[in-house]
Amino acid sequence: MSRHHATVAEAAPRAGAPDGRSLPRLLAEVPSREPMSLDHHLAVHGELPHEHRHGRRHESALIERVERAGLRGRGGAGFPTAVKLRAVAHGRRPIVVINAAEGEPASLKDRTLSELLPHLMLDGGELAAQAVGAEEVIVCVCESAIAGVESVSAAIEERSGESSVRMQLSTVPTGYVAGQESALVNHLNGGPALPTFTPPMPFEQGVRRRPTLINNAETLAQLALIARYGSTWFRELGTPSQPGSALVTLSGPVAYPGVYEIEHGASLASLIDAAGGTTAAARAALLGGYAGAWIDGSLLGGLSLSDEHLATHGASLGAGVVLLLSQDACPVAETASVARWLADQSARQCGPCLNGLDALAATVEEIAGGTVEGNASKRIERLAALVRRRGACGHPDGTVRLILSAVETFAAEFADHARHGPCEACDRAPELPLPARSTRNARRREPVAF
Amino acid sequence: MSHSSHKLRLNPIACEAHGMCAELFPERISLDEWGYPVIAGEPISPSLLSHARRAAQACPTFALLVEKDKAPA
Numbered sequence: 001m002s003r004h005h006a007t008v009a010e011a012a013p014r015a016g017a018p019d020g021r022s023l024p025r026l027l028a029e030v031p032s033r034e035p036m037s038l039d040h041h042l043a044v045h046g047e048l049p050h051e052h053r054h055g056r057r058h059e060s061a062l063i064e065r066v067e068r069a070g071l072r073g074r075g076g077a078g079f080p081t082a083v084k085l086r087a088v089a090h091g092r093r094p095i096v097v098i099n100a101a102e103g104e105p106a107s108l109k110d111r112t113l114s115e116l117l118p119h120l121m122l123d124g125g126e127l128a129a130q131a132v133g134a135e136e137v138i139v140c141v142c143e144s145a146i147a148g149v150e151s152v153s154a155a156i157e158e159r160s161g162e163s164s165v166r167m168q169l170s171t172v173p174t175g176y177v178a179g180q181e182s183a184l185v186n187h188l189n190g191g192p193a194l195p196t197f198t199p200p201m202p203f204e205q206g207v208r209r210r211p212t213l214i215n216n217a218e219t220l221a222q223l224a225l226i227a228r229y230g231s232t233w234f235r236e237l238g239t240p241s242q243p244g245s246a247l248v249t250l251s252g253p254v255a256y257p258g259v260y261e262i263e264h265g266a267s268l269a270s271l272i273d274a275a276g277g278t279t280a281a282a283r284a285a286l287l288g289g290y291a292g293a294w295i296d297g298s299l300l301g302g303l304s305l306s307d308e309h310l311a312t313h314g315a316s317l318g319a320g321v322v323l324l325l326s327q328d329a330c331p332v333a334e335t336a337s338v339a340r341w342l343a344d345q346s347a348r349q350c351g352p353c354l355n356g357l358d359a360l361a362a363t364v365e366e367i368a369g370g371t372v373e374g375n376a377s378k379r380i381e382r383l384a385a386l387v388r389r390r391g392a393c394g395h396p397d398g399t400v401r402l403i404l405s406a407v408e409t410f411a412a413e414f415a416d417h418a419r420h421g422p423c424e425a426c427d428r429a430p431e432l433p434l435p436a437r438s439t440r441n442a443r444r445r446e447p448v449a450f
Numbered sequence: 451m452s453h454s455s456h457k458l459r460l461n462p463i464a465c466e467a468h469g470m471c472a473e474l475f476p477e478r479i480s481l482d483e484w485g486y487p488v489i490a491g492e493p494i495s496p497s498l499l500s501h502a503r504r505a506a507q508a509c510p511t512f513a514l515l516v517e518k519d520k521a522p523a
Contacts, residue, residue, distance in 0.1 A: 352486055
């Protein structure tokens with residue numbers, strides 16, 4: 001057994017485990033610039049427990065521990081991780097993919113893990129591989145995340161002599177839909193990083209047609225802690241339905257925007273406090289990123305960051321994005337620019353997404369410019385219904401969710417723009433973060449038939 | 451006793467809006483304003499199954515699939 005392997009006892013927090021009630025967990029001793037070295041990582045979290053799997057017939061104890069911990073995927077969909085592990089563990093010669101290909105412009109957490117804490121997510125990948133009987137782990141990082149690519153590549157090298165599995169890095173072309181599971185499989189099989197028609201799902205037939213476990217980088221980092229400290233420890237933070245801590249990217253008018261580790265169910269106010277408070281009053285908050293939903297500023301005071309609570313406002317944490325929009329910004333102009341960017345991020349593979357998102361973005365742009373004719377909200381509703389559930393991936397549905405939520409939350413501003421055209425705030429530099437935009441479709445307009 | 455019924459599934463990536471399916475199976479398929487098929491969700495009764503199959507076979511890009519519906523009819 002190699003140096004950083006030690007057999008772990010059962011679920012009870014082991015002696016020497018950190019206090020389960022305290023934060024940070026994932027971000028314990030996180031360095032501010034250089035990635036945490038393997039030695040430092042092992043000093044903070046202890047050795048990597050070895051998951052014995054007694055032949056193909058017996059399930060790894062880790063899967064049950066992950067189930068008891070109630071760990072759910074942190075890439076946005078929130079699927080139970082144990083169910084995913086189990087589905088792949090039944091297959092022949094599975095492959096594990098660590099998904100750090102974060103395409104969401106408002107999220108930085110997976111980039112942060114790749115850059116600063118690569119060993120935590122690599123631990124998770126290695127443990128998951130042991131649990132499902134895989135010998136191969138592929139780490140997917142966005143090619144634009146240069147520091148992350150370098151850090152993960154160095155970390156793989158650093159642990160090469162110690163690892164029980166083969167690990168390799170794959171850089172993924174940057175794109176909003178590139179981190180989608182089937183797009184990663186497509187990319188790893190030599191195709192473009194674009195979604196494919198499923199089923200077969202990756203867990204049935206993925207990379208090289210083998211059963212493929214694709215987990216978000218944070219999910220696997222959490223799994224690495226559960227393997228070390230147990231499910232009881234994990235549940236000491238969070239809510240019963242959403243246990244544990246989570247990485248959250250907070251941006252907007254706060255003193256220190258960035259990635260924070262919170263307990264599920266923590267108040268938004270405490271997160272904002274941790275970020276040094278607001279620098280301007282918030283008009284609203286976007287939860288879950290650009291496939292998420294807006295919550296009006298008047299409701300933010302009592303907001304608690306758990307999906308159970310957020311669901312009452314039609315929102316969820318998604319991949320942990322909390323974006324505040326200041327009172328000074330124009331929500332209509334902001335929505336128009338994000339809607340256009342999202343339309344441009346269409347893989348252009350499915351007709352309803354290609355045409356529908358463009359038509360939706362054009363409608364929001366017309367409202368923002370005050371040039372819209374007829375009943376604009378009816379048109380948006382009709383287009384939304386035409387787009388929803390008709391794509392191969394979730395991109396059209398996510399974009400529709402965001403636009404409908406903006407129209408509802410900023411109803412007064414939308415009505416005002418439709419009637420009177422641009423407001424004074426329309427000329428301000430956009431607040432909502434977007435990567436440098438491709439100009440491919442920026443001027444393209446197609447007539448919308450009625 | 452439950453009959454196995456069928457349903458239509460579209461591969462939206464393969465679909466190129468030729469529109470043959472809506473022509474051949476208007477009972478379940480209409481076209482949106484861009485010419486892409488909108489498929490009604492109800493299962494296909496045995497009497498309509500041959501129409502569904504014909505529509506699927508006529509698709510130039512094989513984007514339309516007739517599949518057994520697992521739910522009881």
